[in-house]
Amino acid sequence: QGCDEPSDEGVNVFGFIQPKYQYNENAANDDTNTFDFNRARIGVMGKIPYDISYYVVLEASPDNQRHDGDAYLLDAFVTYSRYDFARISMGSFKSPISLELNTPCHKLHTINRSRVVEQLATPDRDRGFMVLGGSDTTLFQYSVAVTNGNGLFDKDDNKKKDYAARVVVNPHKNFKIGASYKYGESASATAGMPDDERTRWGADLQYKTGAFMLQAEYLYGKDVGSYTTGGGCGEELTLHQGSVKRDGGFIMAMYKFKNNLQPVFKCEFFDSDKDMGNNTEFCTTYGLNYFLNDWTKIQANYVYRAERADEIDNDIFMLQVTVKF
Amino acid sequence: QGCDEPSDEGVNVFGFIQPKYQYNENAANDDTNTFDFNRARIGVMGKIPYDISYYVVLEASPDNQRHDGDAYLLDAFVTYSRYDFARISMGSFKSPISLELNTPCHKLHTINRSRVVEQLATPDRDRGFMVLGGSDTTLFQYSVAVTNGNGLFDKDDNKKKDYAARVVVNPHKNFKIGASYKYGESASATAGMPDDERTRWGADLQYKTGAFMLQAEYLYGKDVGSYTTGGGCGEELTLHQGSVKRDGGFIMAMYKFKNNLQPVFKCEFFDSDKDMGNNTEFCTTYGLNYFLNDWTKIQANYVYRAERADEIDNDIFMLQVTVKF
Amino acid sequence: QGCDEPSDEGVNVFGFIQPKYQYNENAANDDTNTFDFNRARIGVMGKIPYDISYYVVLEASPDNQRHDGDAYLLDAFVTYSRYDFARISMGSFKSPISLELNTPCHKLHTINRSRVVEQLATPDRDRGFMVLGGSDTTLFQYSVAVTNGNGLFDKDDNKKKDYAARVVVNPHKNFKIGASYKYGESASATAGMPDDERTRWGADLQYKTGAFMLQAEYLYGKDVGSYTTGGGCGEELTLHQGSVKRDGGFIMAMYKFKNNLQPVFKCEFFDSDKDMGNNTEFCTTYGLNYFLNDWTKIQANYVYRAERADEIDNDIFMLQVTVKF
Structure with a gap:
């Protein structure tokens, strides 16, 4: 019946809700x-x-x-x-692009990721292998991934793999600069046409001094033949025909007081079609994080969404508890 | 890759099948x-x-x-x-109404819950927050919940929350009396009409002396605009238009012998429409529980279902093993 | 809220990806x-x-x-x-037929099971109870199962149960001979007809000396009224009307070198209809396993599929990492 003993070193169960x-x-007034x-994850x-190490996690958010x-x-x-400078992973994992995508979900400073990251750093997870080196404390950190390019559930639909790479340089203890690049092809959305192409590149920086932290990120995406929208946390991707150039970014500042309160301020923009005018969305998040302890935090976010043409009522208030185990 | 160390205190894995x-x-003769x-659950x-404490459990019954x-x-x-008199929970949890609904599934004295509880104490789980105080050993125990009112998987469909409360008084070490109340509104099943209303109230008692235990419960439900049927363990809810008043109850007695055998006898009734005559269902369960040890029991139930008009063949025999880990 | 303490003995979390x-x-050239x-499993x-013991495992392969x-x-x-000579299990488990089906998935010598096992030893899991006795080191080992006969997710569709049995004799420390038999009936695929019948029998042997191992297995299946195809790992079963006789088998040899490399050679055949000529499929697998440690192995398989009539391009190369925890 296949009942073997577990390995000597033991299995760590972890997760967060x-x-x-x-x-x-x-x-x-409706x-x-x-x-x-938002998320509910259990893993080992x-x-x-x-x-050898392993990492397996289920998403169970209803x-x-x-x-x-x-x-x-x-x-x-x-x-x-x-080899610490060339660790090799195989399986399904986050794409190595974008600073914010690669911030663990339970450590995000605002409740949601930026719209540009949700729209352009998709699929957020992919299957393949990755080579990575360095760590948070080294001068230089990199990761290079070769993946199917179509996310967690589908087999590759063409002969070519997708390639993504991210480099983070840490020139000073307070300061990090990152750059990401991704290129992939997928079976054409229009029958008989050559493979569709997706290109992404981005740059980001992080500055930290004492209780203060500043992060900023820019992402650019060019899609030829077809493109997807959606794809935020657990969200379905929608495929569209046609080509599009999109970009966006954010700047975010926060300060952690000694009483464990951390105000956060984030400004972001997202241009859903650079060849079209007047369609850039702006979004401001006023957040307040409270750290009950190392594994539990409460986050309150007020998201103000500004429209170019005329102001409409679409603001959001969120209150979220994260408990990590 | 988001690989953090688990928290110091450790994670307890538990469940039952x-x-x-x-x-x-x-x-x-068919x-x-x-x-x-019946159920298969794994959690932490x-x-x-x-x-701070957390409780996360998956249902995996096929x-x-x-x-x-x-x-x-x-x-x-x-x-x-x-504060032990005002603990606060947020997430998804059982509605704080009914004695039998709030008996853990692996500790039920009969294999199934009563029909009235399955029909009227729905949705059995809901999302929101709860304030609760007291314990099994205190004179007074209460829980108050504010929830969406539409179960585990749907976001709230109207502006108002549902409210549920349950109080248990323990005037003597052998004796407990409980009372439950729930009121909620949901988006009208008929377009353009005001919100539909659901009201539930119930009363229950438990008497325990030595190896003998008696439980009795009554539940009343009034639905205006629409109502649901179904909703037992893992069962789909069905929505019906119209208003209805329903009630039901059970009385159950059991005695645990020294050889770990426990005969159980349960009588229940359920009136699926109080404005209609002759539609009350009666049900008698003859059960025998055997406790192999503290975590394993075998339950045999014979359920005799009596029909008002003429007797039909619809009785059920069940044999269930529960192993808790 | 049903938060009990876990049992004294503790819960072992295990799995593999x-x-x-x-x-x-x-x-x-397409x-x-x-x-x-291939598989991703987590269990306790x-x-x-x-x-009393318990075993619960989820399949999570996307x-x-x-x-x-x-x-x-x-x-x-x-x-x-x-009683070690008559242990009793209840729940869902692997059918006790076939040597290769009952080889745990993370211990398979080739990445896939043989086609005959995938086609005839279905459903690979079933629900019911099993009596089993003996172990790998005893002269005699047996298992007898009474099950629904229709796999993991459906309730039984007729009044009769399915019966399966497997016996393994171990006459010499290097040598094992196994025999399996299964008989079941299911509701007829054609309305109004008597129940459809399925019969399976098989024989297998294993010879092991030092680093060398040889396995061979033969399986025969006779289906009256209807039969299924498909049903390999996580694959959907397809139901067909009509009767069919099928058989197949494999022979497999491997040698584990001291450097933890293990070449494997496997020949198999499968006749999808014994009353038809020229439809036997032949398949040869050239494998190389590398054991990084007791819980991790890498497997490379080249599968050459030969066609009777004319050779077509349908060979497969696979590279798989198994990590067990």
Whole structure:
């Protein structure tokens, strides 16, 4: 019946849940409010002597649209780490582009990621292998991934792989600069045409001194033949025909007081078609984080969405508890 | 890659499975019998210093109809318990109404809950926050919940929340009296009409002396505009238009012998429309529980279903093993 | 809220993942290649004093077709093991037929099971109870199962159960001979007809000396009324009307060198209809396993598929990492 003993080193069970309250302002006083889950994850990780480690995590948030709320495998990879400057992972993992995408979900400074990251750093997870080196404390950190290019659930639809790379330089203890690049091709959305192409590049920086932190990021995306929208946390991707150039970015500042309160201020923009005028969206988030302890925080975010033409009622208030275990 | 160390206090993995054999008597000698699962749950819980605890559990029974047998998140909440008389939970949890609904599924005295509880104490889980105080050993115990009112998977469909409360008084060590109340509104099932209303109230008592225990419960439900049927363990809810008043109850007695055998006898009734005559269903369960040890029990239930007008063949025999880990 | 303490003995969390790279040769140079998951499993098992044990495991591979990549309950059973010659399990488990089916998935010598096992030893899991006795080191080992006969997700569709049995004799420390038999009936695929019948029998042997191992297996299946195709790992079963006789087998040899490299050679055949001529498929697998440590192995398989009539391009190359925890 295949009942083997677990490995000597033991398995660490971990995860986090993010129950949330959200209030949406809508036109004509038709506001809505709901309790939901942002994320709910359970997983295991561990080390196997020598040089092997594994990381497996399920997403179980009932609000994930992709799977009607069912649990599914998110990240799952095995890593060979004999050489610290060239660790190799195989399985499913986050794409190595963007500063904010690669910030763990339970450590995000605002409740949601920026719209530009949700729209352009997709698919947020992919399957393949990755080579990575360095760490938060080294001068230089890199990751290079070769993946299917079409996310967690589909097999590759063409002969070519997608390539992504990210480099972070740490020239001073307070300061980090990152650059990301991704190129991929996928089967054409129009029959008989050559493969569609996706290109992404981005730059980001982080400045930290004492209790203060500043982050800024810019992402640019060029799609030829077809492009996707959607794809935020657990959100379904929608495929569109046609070519488009898009970009966006954010700047975010926060300060952590000694009483464990951390105000956050974030400005972002997203241009959903650079060849079109007047369609850039602006968004400002006023946040307040409270750290109950190392594993529990409460986040309140007020998101003000500004429209170019005329102001409409679409602001959002969110209150989220994150407990990590 | 978001690989953090688990928290110091450790994560407790727990759960239980309930493989079952069921024999259904049907008309015309067309009886059926099957092996299935009543419930199959895996979860984690733990404490985080100070005053925070979490509880996360997946339902994985392949016989759940809601999700075609896929695993999904059931209870998931974080609790702040600094003040024992006012602990606060946020996430998804059982509605604080009914004695039998709030008996843990692996501790039920009969294999199934009563029909009135399955029909009127729905949705059995809901999302929101709860304030609760007291424990099994205190004179007074209460819980008050503010929830979406539409279960585990849907966001709230109207502006108003649902409210539920339950109080248990423990005037003597052998004796407990409980009272429950719930009121909620939901978007009207008929377009353009005001919100539909649901009201529930119930009363229950428990008497325990030595190896003997008696439980009794009454539940009343009034639905205006629309009502649901179904909703037992993992069962899909069905929405009906119209208003209805329903009630039901049960009385159950059991005695645990020194050889770990526990006979159980339960009588229940359910009136699916109080404005209609002759539609009350009666049901008698003859049960025998055997406790192999503190975590394992075997339950045999014979359920005799009596019909007002003429007797039909629809009795059920069930044999279930519960193993808790 | 039903938060009990876990049992004294503790719960062991275990599982394994199998990220894979696959290259498919196709006609007209239209080859494809993809990263995917063969299996991804997480579960718990443990012992409860006295004589009770449990085993619960979820399949979470995003490539399972049965559930669109959602996680679901695979094996889940409770075992009473007071008598070592007659241990009793209840729940869902592997059918006790075939040597290769009963080789644990993370211990398979080739990446895929043989085609005859995938086609005839279905459903690979079933629900019911099993009596088993003996172990790998005893002269005699047996298992007898009474099950629904229709797999993990459906309740039994007729009044009769399916019966399966497997016996393994171990006459010499190097040598094992096995025999399997299964008989079941299911509701007729054609309305108004008597129940359809399925019969399976098989024989297998294993010879092991030092680093060398040889395995061979033969399986025969006779279906009256209807039959299924498909049903490999996580694959959907397809039901066909009509009767069919099928058989197949494999012979496999391997040698484990001191440097942890293990070449494997496997020949198999499968006749999808014994009353038809010229339809036997032949398949040769050239494999190389490398054991990084006791819990991690890398497998490379080249599968050459030979066609009777004329050779077509349909060979497969696979590279799979298995990490067990």
